Amino acid sequence: MPTRRPSLQVTRDRPLPARTRRVAMLAYPDVQMLDVTGPLEVFARTSRWLKEKGLREDDAYSVEIIGLKRGAFPASSGLRLHADHRFDEVGRGIDTLLIAGGIGARRYSAHPPLVRWIRQQARGVRRLASICTGAFFLAESGLLEGRRATTHWAYCAEFAQRYPGIQLEPDRIFVQEGGLYTAAGVTAGMDLALALVEEDHGRAVALEVARALVMFLRRPGGQAQFSAQLAVQLAEQEPLRELQAYILEHPREDLSVQALARRVAMSPRNFARVFTREAGMPPARFVTSTRVETARRLLEETSEGLDGVCAKSGLGTPEAMRRAFLHTVGIPPSQYRERFNRPPPATRSSR
Numbered sequence: 086m087p088t089r090r091p092s093l094q095v096t097r098d099r100p101l102p103a104r105t106r107r108v109a110m111l112a113y114p115d116v117q118m119l120d121v122t123g124p125l126e127v128f129a130r131t132s133r134w135l136k137e138k139g140l141r142e143d144d145a146y147s148v149e150i151i152g153l154k155r156g157a158f159p160a161s162s163g164l165r166l167h168a169d170h171r172f173d174e175v176g177r178g179i180d181t182l183l184i185a186g187g188i189g190a191r192r193y194s195a196h197p198p199l200v201r202w203i204r205q206q207a208r209g210v211r212r213l214a215s216i217c218t219g220a221f222f223l224a225e226s227g228l229l230e231g232r233r234a235t236t237h238w239a240y241c242a243e244f245a246q247r248y249p250g251i252q253l254e255p256d257r258i259f260v261q262e263g264g265l266y267t268a269a270g271v272t273a274g275m276d277l278a279l280a281l282v283e284e285d286h287g288r289a290v291a292l293e294v295a296r297a298l299v300m301f302l303r304r305p306g307g308q309a310q311f312s313a314q315l316a317v318q319l320a321e322q323e324p325l326r327e328l329q330a331y332i333l334e335h336p337r338e339d340l341s342v343q344a345l346a347r348r349v350a351m352s353p354r355n356f357a358r359v360f361t362r363e364a365g366m367p368p369a370r371f372v373t374s375t376r377v378e379t380a381r382r383l384l385e386e387t388s389e390g391l392d393g394v395c396a397k398s399g400l401g402t403p404e405a406m407r408r409a410f411l412h413t414v415g416i417p418p419s420q421y422r423e424r425f426n427r428p429p430p431a432t433r434s435s436r
Contacts (some may be wrong), residue, residue, distance in 0.1 A: 106180040106285070111172065111222075118160040119271045120216040121150065124183055127278035131286065131294050145286070151175055154192070162185050172202050181281065182210045186217025186237065186270070194221035202226070207265075212281065214266035216274035217226050219425075223267065224248045230261045237270030256413070275300065275361030324349045325363050332372060336379045336399040340372045376400050377413045384422040391418060 095347050108128045110122050128146040133140040151156055152168025159165050184203070193199060203226045205212050220236040221244065223229050233252045236244050241255040254260055259268040259277040268277040279300070283291035328349055332340055345368055346356035360368045380398035383389050391403045400406040403418075410418050 105144050106146050107147050107178055108183065109151050109175070109179045110149070110181065111151050111184045111219075112158075112160075112166060112168065113185075113187075113189050113193045114158045115161045115187055115192070116166070116185045117187035117217055117271060118164055118166070120164050120187060120219065120274050121160070121166060122186035123272060124216065124274040124278035125150075125281060127275050127294060127298065128181075130297055131282050132288065135290070136293055136299060153196075153199075154434060160326035161189065162364060172199060175202075175206075177209050179206060179210050181212040181214065182206050183274075184215045184222045185216070185274075186219040187259050188219050190218040195264075196220075197224050200226050210264075212264045212266065214268065214270045214277060214281075216277065217270040220244065221247075221266045224267070228265060229267070232265065233260050234262075234267040235260045235269055239270070241417070257415075275360075325360060328360075329364065329371070332375050336372075336376045337397065338399070340368075341398070342368050372399075373409055374413065377409050378407060380410070381414070381421065382419065384418060389408045394418070 108123050108125065110125055124371075125148045127192040129148050130142040130146040132146050136143075137147050150166060151168075151170050151172050154171045155165050155168055157165045157175075160435065192236055195406075199222070203222060207226070207228055213223070213228070215236075217237045218240055220229070220234055221240075223234070224244070225246070225359075229248065229251045231250060231252075233254055235241075235257040237253050238255055241253060245253045245255075246253075257269065258273045259266060261280075266272050266277060275298070279291050279295055282294060290364055328345060331348070332345075339342075342353050343355055345360075349356060351359070357368055360371070364371055366374070376399045380394050380400055383394045383397060389397070391406070395403055397407050398406070407417050410421060411418065414421060416424075
């Protein structure tokens, strides 16, 4: 692992909108199919939508796959992708370079010619991004040294151990460091792609593209990679699964470690240890995650005031909720509601 951080020269000014931006995805055998096709579909659909609406005559983006060699290669699903170019044939001209993840990353992320090529591209592209375990390629290139990053939650422990000089943020959907981006697993690549579209064309276009793809708008980068509801499925012991369900259904109750330990007839110390092992997170973090998710749903689906949201979610006060949202989601509750509240459908007046 290099000790010096290579220079990443990335232009932050928006290019003129008349130019077609070249978006390239680096992929390899045993890549995760959705890491490749999901983000590229976002860019391709943006081009189509802008042309359909008469906002552009040409394509906003061109999309392509770059491989270890030209031609077909298998994804981890067994389906085959096709590389338009071999990586060492590609020089300048890429606007946004994406690096996909997958089980093949373990084999190819330290491939010396590939690592050298990524460093070379980093000096010329406007944006460089990884999806899922594609972050291992950026880490091996030295570009993430001393920077914040994320990757798929299942590989965070390995990533942190291998690259202690990188500030890992395991809960994030994606992390931006200037023109360098890392995204969590699989569908998070589409969230990142929508964020990049928003950078280029504004929020209204990004939301229209999300709607066309039947996505729930776009998740801000600070949202957790997986929900407390999903975490319930991780516990193997029946009492803990029942307790997690109780927490989800009663966020307003006393959910301190002591109170929860009493419900399962365990000492607080042993309860905290067993819960952390089974659920993958400490009890207090699970409770906070549950309460934030409850508050998020209320902010998304109702016009309940902040005091009411605090009371129903168990977060206490607006200031406590604000701190929890900034830590967990990355944006304050008021901004979250502004972005994600769905107004009720208009009703016809009956006469």
